[in-house]
Amino acid sequence: MDMKKMMKQAQKMQRDAAAAQQEIAAMTFEASAGGGMVKATATGEMAITDITIDPAAVDPEDVEMLQDMVVAAVNEALRAASETANARMNAVMGGMKIPGLM
Numbered sequence: 001m002d003m004k005k006m007m008k009q010a011q012k013m014q015r016d017a018a019a020a021q022q023e024i025a026a027m028t029f030e031a032s033a034g035g036g037m038v039k040a041t042a043t044g045e046m047a048i049t050d051i052t053i054d055p056a057a058v059d060p061e062d063v064e065m066l067q068d069m070v071v072a073a074v075n076e077a078l079r080a081a082s083e084t085a086n087a088r089m090n091a092v093m094g095g096m097k098i099p100g101l102m
Contacts, residue, residue, distance in 0.1 A: 013093065020092045024085045031076030033069040040073035042081045048074055 024044035032039045036059035041050040051074070057066050 009084045015082055016092045017089065020088050024081075025058035027081070029077045029080040029084070031073050031080060033076070034065075038066070038069040040070070040077040042074075042077035044081050044085055046078055046081055048077070069071065 027044040027046070028041055028049070030039060030041045034057055037054040039050075039052040040048060042048050051070065053066070053070070057063065057069060
């Protein structure tokens, strides 16, 4: 394979990776815990943008359960965002790891 062809392929891969990163950043991921009593929404950039708590989940006698539900919902939303981002970038990069892109 000649150098010119390799450079074109690398540039295309870089453009595709940048497009995939923008696509991932625009995605949102919602997860819930406690049968939907707590919901968390995350972006593809791994930022929590919303947490919704059903008033029925607020029990002053069992604050720990509510805390556990919040943690579970947040972790699940972030896990989904991370898995999707990794799968999308692996598809674009063909499994290659290029510093600065992943």
